[in-house]
Amino acid sequence: EAGVVQSPRYKIIEKKQPVAFWCNPISGHNTLYWYLQNLGQGPELLIRYENEEAVDDSQLPKDRFSAERLKGVDSTLKIQPAELGDSAVYLCASSFGGDGVNTEAFFGQGTRLTVV
Amino acid sequence: GDSVTQMEGPVTLSEEAFLTINCTYTATGYPSLFWYVQYPGEGLQLLLKATKADDKGSNKGFEATYRKETTSFHLEKGSVQVSDSAVYFCALIPSGSRLTFGEGTQLTVNP
Numbered sequence: 651e652a653g654v655v656q657s658p659r660y661k662i663i664e665k666k667q668p669v670a671f672w673c674n675p676i677s678g679h680n681t682l683y684w685y686l687q688n689l690g691q692g693p694e695l696l697i698r699y700e701n702e703e704a705v706d707d708s709q710l711p712k713d714r715f716s717a718e719r720l721k722g723v724d725s726t727l728k729i730q731p732a733e734l735g736d737s738a739v740y741l742c743a744s745s746f747g748g749d750g751v752n753t754e755a756f757f758g759q760g761t762r763l764t765v766v
Numbered sequence: 767g768d769s770v771t772q773m774e775g776p777v778t779l780s781e782e783a784f785l786t787i788n789c790t791y792t793a794t795g796y797p798s799l800f801w802y803v804q805y806p807g808e809g810l811q812l813l814l815k816a817t818k819a820d821d822k823g824s825n826k827g828f829e830a831t832y833r834k835e836t837t838s839f840h841l842e843k844g845s846v847q848v849s850d851s852a853v854y855f856c857a858l859i860p861s862g863s864r865l866t867f868g869e870g871t872q873l874t875v876n877p
Contacts, residue, residue: 654809683865692770692855692867693810706864741810755865757809 652676654758656742662764668730671761675723675744682719683755684727685741693741699725732765739763768793768860770868778874779846787841787871789830789856797858799823799832799839802867804853813841813854846875 655674663669675682680701685693696715698706701722710717714733719725729736739760773788791797801813801823814823819834828843839856856868 690869692857692869694867695864698864743810754812757811759807759809 654742654744654756656740656758656761658761659759660762660764662766663732665734665765666731668728669732669763670729671727671740671742671763673725673727673742673758675725675742676756679744679746679756680722681745681747681755682725683741683743683745684717684725685743685757687739687741687760689738696727729763732763734765737763737765768797768858768866770856770858770866772854772856772868772871775870776872776874778876781848781875781877782845783875785841785843785846785850785873787854787856787873789839789841789868791837791839791856791858793837793858793860795860796834797860799830800857800859800865801828801830801839801841802855802857804855804870806852810855846873848875848877851875 657672682699684696686696687693695709697710697717699719702719715729717727739762741760743755743757745755769792771790798817800815802810803813804810814825816823816832819832822831830839830841851874853870853872855870857865859865
């Protein structure tokens with residue numbers, strides 16, 4: 651069974667440019683998460699989807715970040731415009747069910763963004 | 767708010783040594799507790815979990831016991847191997863809320 655697939659694995663852009671990350675969750679998983687991981691720190695939730703609905707986006711900086719999950723499967727996270735401080739690893743995860751207690755969240759390998 | 771505090775790393779051990787990585791938490795209610803592991807070049811993987819007080823999670827020789835009285839969930843392994851070298855994250859989910867991670871502890875095991 652394929653795991654969570656993210657692309658690209660690495661991205662280098664100049665500040666003020668837009669960037670987009672793509673995530674394909676495990677087939678059948680209705681819950682999808684986007685996390686931000688700064689160097690030397692633990693992941694922090696940006697947004698959580700239940701099917702196509704964003705149910706927790708309180709930590710998403712909505713002035714420059716946006717996300718969508720059309721048809722409740724693949725998801726795209728966008729930053730426009732990017733700032734130097736956005737350099738980090740962006741992780742996507744999926745699970746079946748949303749409470750995380752009796753379901754395991756499976757993570758992709760992440761996209762490492764460098765803004766120069 | 768809800769938070770997780772892990773012992774500072776990095777931790778360097780020799781093969782077959784005993785491992786303890788401390789984790790304490792602050793949360794309202796009765797959270798579920800997790801340990802995730804991130805091997806070099808790979809994504810985060812769930813290592814073990816415990817959903818109520820006094821539960822012991824175990825996997826691959828690792829163990830952690832949910833201690834409500836000390837709000838702790840320390841990770842232990844009796845004999846580490848070189849292949850255990852990775853970053854370990856303690857995490858919690860308070861009732862009905864988001865998965866919150868600690869800062870991670872880098873473990874290096876030398877042969």
